[in-house]
Amino acid sequence: MEWGLAHGMRSKIGRGNSVGMLHERWRRRRHDILVMVARRFGFLIPLLVLVTIGVFALAAVSPYDPLDAYMDGRAGELSIAQQAKLVTELRLDTPWYLTWWEWISSLFRGELGISRSYYQPVAQVLRDRLPWTLLLGVTGLMISVVVSLLLGAIAGFRPQSLISRSIGVLTIILQATPPFVLALSALGLFALSLHWAPTGGLTYPGQPIGFASTVRHLLVPGLVLGVTQIPWLVLSLKDSIAEVLTSDAVRGARVRGIPYPMILRRHVLPTALPPFIALVGARLPELVVGSVLVETIFAWPGLGSALVRSAQSLDFPLLTFLTLAITMLVLIGNLLADVIYVVLDPRVDADA
């Protein structure tokens, strides 16, 4: 009874304090953070340009034959003369730096170009698919963050307990399971055995897209995508918690008689979180790229499969644009994680 009261009181004070502390820290370091963001963005533009050059240059040495891709694998049917005709007409014989120059100058004119692998304007491919990619990615991210926080905290707080060891084993099994096995098993379980969820697509066959049906179609692929990301996050959080738990600060706090739950919440978790957040930021692009298999199995029309398709067809307008988007995602994900890191952890400098 007494403990409960004390705990309640302290936690109220503690909450007020920690928010105030973060606010104070943000105010104090706002200038540093803004400089960091500005510097990173200044760095972003030349980097993106370099990435586009890299895509075109690497594609030039790739073993894929764009003509064969255009012919849907039937380039072998063409005579040499016919091949030459098509190569000229499709401008496949242009050196890569000229192709790049044409692409980037039309980009600055606001033209995204035509995707050769979809026979559609790049803008249309993006319009058709980007929202679904974001929806799936964000759902997967939220599921993985929430579940990993929970499992990682449970496992980290009691490193020797049975439950902690079970979580460890579970995450290692998950890590070792290929995503397509996971996806097909989830499909079999939720759609076929339990009839809780549909088997794939955005809607039931022939139905228009609506909110309720989208949620129902999103759940299982989102869950699978989230679960595939969990092992990394859980293991990282578990480790950093374990590290903080053995630190002198925590031992000191316990000696001073601060209740253990409070130590965990006020001291251990805040100290262990920044590396976790950094990892989440670093794994953002994985949600787009890693969704390829989930997309393939759940017939989810996202950009992951578009990326693979455009790469195999050397479909430059689409491939380069998607590569750019993913590069931006990497950089922005990292930047976001860094900003949060700086705000959360007073020991870290903004771009020292």
Added chain:
Amino acid sequence: MTSLMNVRCLLATAITSIFLVIPPALAETSSPSVNTVIIIDGDMLGRYNPITGHGRNGDSHIYQGLYRIETGVFNKQPALTPILASGPSVPSDNNRVWTVPLRSGVRFSDGTTFGPEDVVATFKALLDPRSASSEISAWDEVEKVEAEGSAVKFTLKEPLAEFGRRLLNSIAPSEAFDFANLGKAENSSLNDKPIGTGPYVLTELRPDQAIMSARADYWDSKPQVDKIIIRHTADENARAQQLRAGEGDGSMLAAELAQTFQAPEFEVISVPTADWRGLTLPAGDPVAGDDAVRLAVNLAVDRESMVKHVLKGHGVANSTFLASFYGDSYDPGQEFPYDPEQAKKILDNAGWVVGPDGVRARNGLRAAFDVIYFPNRDRARKDLSLAAASDLKKIGIELNLVAQDSKSVTAEVYARTPVMLGGGGIPYSIDGQIYHILHSKYAKPGVGAKWDNGSDYINPTVDRLLDEARVQQDSGKRVDLYRQIQQQYRLKPAMLQLAYLNHVYVKRQQGFTRDAAILEPHTHGVGFGPWYAIENWQRQ
């Protein structure tokens, strides 16, 4: 501790409630109407453009061609049914000029009338380099196409006895082409907004779903299936799961997967095809290109067993490319028997002696070679390659399998390395099927296509017979020429042809009677199998 417990409780409640909400909501699952058929397609949707090959073999539900292949005929050459043509094509000038009379009273789905100008425009666009058509190899022999009254006249560069049998491709309206400034086919509006004369019109196109609805103004009798919903799912296992869960009425599946579906709910349809699988034995490889080796390997593989075990019975053993679907031109007596003892004798006589490691050698050259197969295509390529390697090991020839993406195999590699190939793209004439495989004019580097005469096989007798058959107008004499080709091939084979595959489809029983499938080409998809003539399905 309490706060942690609270979080846990909250999460548990949240997860449980999510799953509690779903099941009742599922009650409203679709199965929209009884006259709707849902087909799950592994290929991506869209690209409904005749200029880039949509409906190349009369397999479109939206477009139609001049002729269509007769359904249900597999043991002789299937006949042609006039569709946009009003009768058979008439050859003249020694098979160099072909005239096709056209049907009147046909309208495109945009309301415009079909006429010779549409056929002329479609072929003009196919042949025009500006459209960069992927179909140019099929129409290389065509010099010009003109309207002649209500008919269309094709003039060829050189005579072709069976040219009429190729006129299966989709016809688009002339309004779809602006010849003053014709753009590439990949930019054409037909890709997303097709306009054809066929029984269905595209009414919705999403990346995951296309809907084709029966046209009220269709020129022939209106189909009973009034909606075809095509869903795209790339993964084969996922397609099977969707069928089982009732979210689809049919799909094309690999034989092993298809066999898990059973009557009375499902029908498994195994359709004979002209889609072959065989190994090239290029002259550029000193082992594979040796005449004795070429002959011996043909005797040493057990094709019947491959069909039974590798293809699970969904295929027909074949060794000379000609097959029962070419009618009398096919001589079953010229098929290679399975006779490994004879094969060993041939190799012994040719000086290929078994070495200490069980592999034969001649003058220090081991009887071993690489075999490239394409892992990104059908599974049969790999499995048949493995089976061939195992059979040939028994006669002392070693095959090393190499998986390589087809896009990265160059013409030089084809010239030196055996490849497990598939083919049969335009199989409705014997000439279309075998001329490019066997004629030595394609053996020289740089002549013809990469896949033409993959073995760089040179046999002047076969060349002469092929050229004669190509222009021979008398069908009886043509039959005789093709039988002679098989006799020559039996003595001196070019490749290790193994089998004609079946395409396997699974279809839910929905209470319709349907036409049989057609003898299918190499390509497959939702326009083939049981759905080839979906417009003729009748309620039982």
